Amino acid sequence: MLLILAAVLSFAAGAGMKVFPIFNPDEASIKQNIEYDEKTGTVNILIVGVDEIPGEKTRRSDTIAVASLDIEEKTIRIISIPRDTRVQIPERGWEKLNHAFAYGGVELLHETVVNLLGIPIHYYAIVNYDSFPKLVDLIGGVDINVNKHLRYTDRAGGVYIDIPKGQQHMDGKTALDYVRFRHDALGDIGRVGRQQRFYRAVFQKMKEPEMLSKIPEILKQGLEMVDTNMTVSQAIQLVAYLKDIPSYKTVIAMLPGRSAYIAGVSYWIPDLSAASELLTAVPEEAEASVDEVAPEKDTLTVEGPQIQELVARIEEPIAVLNGTGQSGLAGSASRLLQSIGVDMAYIGNAKHFDYHYTSIRYPDGSKAASDRAEALAQMCGLSAEVVRPEKGLKNVTIILGKDYEMVFNRLERLTP
Structure with a gap:
């Protein structure tokens, strides 16, 4: 009211x-x-x-x-x-x-x-x-x-x-x-x-x-x-x-x-x-940084067989991290991804809760992991700008930012 x-x-x-x-x-x-x-x-x-x-x-x-x-x-x-x-x-x-x-x-x-x-x-x-x-x-x-x-x-x-x-x-x-x-x-x-x-x-x-x-x-x-x-x-x-x-x-x-x-x-x-x-804290006008680039737009429309192709490309379990502090976010995202056919390695919290934009990281030096990350980005409606390698990672990892609602809406539409 x-x-x-x-x-x-x-x-x-x-x-x-x-x-x-x-x-x-x-x-x-x-x-x-x-x-x-x-x-x-x-x-x-x-x-x-x-x-x-x-x-x-x-x-x-x-x-x-x-x-x-x-x-x-x-x-x-x-x-x-x-x-x-x-x-x-x-x-x-x-x-x-x-x-x-x-x-x-x-x-x-x-x-x-x-x-x-x-x-x-x-x-x-x-x-x-x-x-x-x-x-x-x-x-x-x-x-x-x-x-x-x-x-x-x-x-x-x-x-x-x-x-x-x-x-x-x-x-x-x-x-x-x-x-x-x-x-x-x-x-x-x-x-x-x-x-x-x-x-x-x-x-x-x-x-x-x-x-x-x-x-x-x-x-x-x-x-x-x-x-x-x-x-x-x-x-x-x-x-x-x-x-x-x-x-x-x-x-x-x-x-x-x-x-x-x-x-x-x-x-x-x-x-x-x-x-x-x-x-x-004094709010500041958001600016894109090296680590966080605003996705330009929802870049993908996928239906039917295309979804299965993306799931097939994500052949190994992924990790989901909560980068916002919103309780239960990683668990909710993992359930949506699992319902589509993506397996989970683990879920948890990111290093901090200040991620403005959702991003995807993959093990540095792995071409296969890079392909899995790109497929995950397409599935979530994210642009290539937010996909990048990171040393020390074992799994392709999606870090949910404060724009998570856009990702959730996309995944809901793909849910069988």
């Missing part, structure tokens, strides 16, 4: 609504009207997506994130915190983060997140999934090209998702099913990609001329659907102030860490040092 409001406000601020001062605030007015951290110049907002279970009084915090908005540098950093993050909940001990909301609502969750990240949280925004469809219907739905048939049934929970592949006009309910679906091999990674496509669809919708007259009513009703301790004018001012920032100044990441089992329970163990770096 917050994504919808951001799109509406961004469009409104640039669509001739300049007669309203709150749509064009300056830095001074923001600092005067909005609480912020004077040491860092940031406004930190706890974002909670809440799911209500029929027949139960307790609400679940299905999505938890912290948005850190730098007023002076005009930078947005959003860190998604896994629900299973192991934290110390005041007066409860070590438990999963989403239990904090169930125990004590947003107040206890707020206190727990502050203790976890070591930063002040100035505001919160709670989005109830019951409200999401209403806002999507308010803008007349969205058009999205679904890249595969999404199906899931949970009779006990009353969940029935069935969205066909292809171009779809989605009403509110269908859009909610689309952005929440995660019951495939990609799990949460696939869900993030779908949410990004939904966001783009909303922006496209707001460009339609007939939407201009509806903006005031959309703002009014939309903001009423969000439970927050910000006033309506504060929310509008803050989003409008940040509407024109370049894309490289928007950083979206998951809380760094690792998965682990403790006493038979699955947890996400956070790397707080890496989290601190994420929250304080």
Whole structure:
């Protein structure tokens, strides 16, 4: 829902609504009207997506994130915190983060997140999934090209998702099913990609001329659907102030860490040092380096026998490394490749999590390995620029970068 409001406000601020001062605030007015951290110049907002279970009084915090908005540098950093993050909940001990909301609502969750990240949280925004469809219907739905048939049934929970592949006009309910679906091999990674496509669809919708007259009513009703301790004018001012920032100044990441089992329970163990770096690092405009060259385009269209030819050329197991820090990425990629017919030697993490572009490395001096690497690049839709030799390697290795979604989309299309 917050994504919808951001799109509406961004469009409104640039669509001739300049007669309203709150749509064009300056830095001074923001600092005067909005609480912020004077040491860092940031406004930190706890974002909670809440799911209500029929027949139960307790609400679940299905999505938890912290948005850190730098007023002076005009930078947005959003860190998604896994629900299973192991934290110390005041007066409860070590438990999963989403239990904090169930125990004590947003107040206890707020206190727990502050203790976890070591930063002040100035505001919160709670989005109830019951409200999401209403806002999507308010803008007349969205058009999205679904890249595969999404199906899931949970009779006990009353969940029935069935969205066909292809171009779809989605009403509110269908859009909610689309952005929440995660019951495939990609799990949460696939869900993030779908949410990004939904966001783009909303922006496209707001460009339609007939939407201009509806903006005031959309703002009014939309903001009423969000439970927050910000006033309506504060929310509008803050989003409008940040509407024109370049894309490289928007950083979206998951809380760094690792998965682990403790006493038979699955947890996400956070790397707080890496989290601190994420929250304080100054984003720089991406530039291609010697080690990372942006692929020019998706260079291959393969079908039928061509796929089998590529699989045959990749005659030995390969390695898949996660170069982004996004949990579970290497495992998801390996499952997609295995479903196509490519065998795995091993999966794991790369030396660092700063790979902007996906690349392929192969053992230096091996013509056979070079051919396998080229076939893998073709299969993944990567250009020859990102394929290079490396000394000391035993296997052809694909290192997933921050453009991994393009690779995943390609592999999904090739999956039988």
